[in-house]
Amino acid sequence: MQGGLAYEQLLNLDPSRWRPSQRLIITIGIAFIFAFLLAFDAVQIGVGNLLLNDFAKKTPALALAVGGITGLAFAAVRDVIFRTRPDERR
DSSP: OOTTOOHHHHHHTOGGGSOHHHHHHHHHHHHHHHHHHHHTTSSOOEETTEEHHHHHHHOHHHHHHHHHHHHHHHHHHHHHHHHTSOOOOO
């Protein structure tokens, strides 16, 4: 934590305030890092004996489709969550 961090600087960290091109670059960068970690089995993510690593290696087209749909749906899901957020009482 920085002692001199202002509220205006925190607003700049909010992803919804970034330009679409910035969000795209950051998303692609994180996706490449995550794919690299999965490809070399640096991390294993899964439920039971169904691992995301195996899913990406055995059916890469399906893995890409699921990832793409998830990425496109993220904004819609975020909006639904913000709309259902309860109001604060004073």
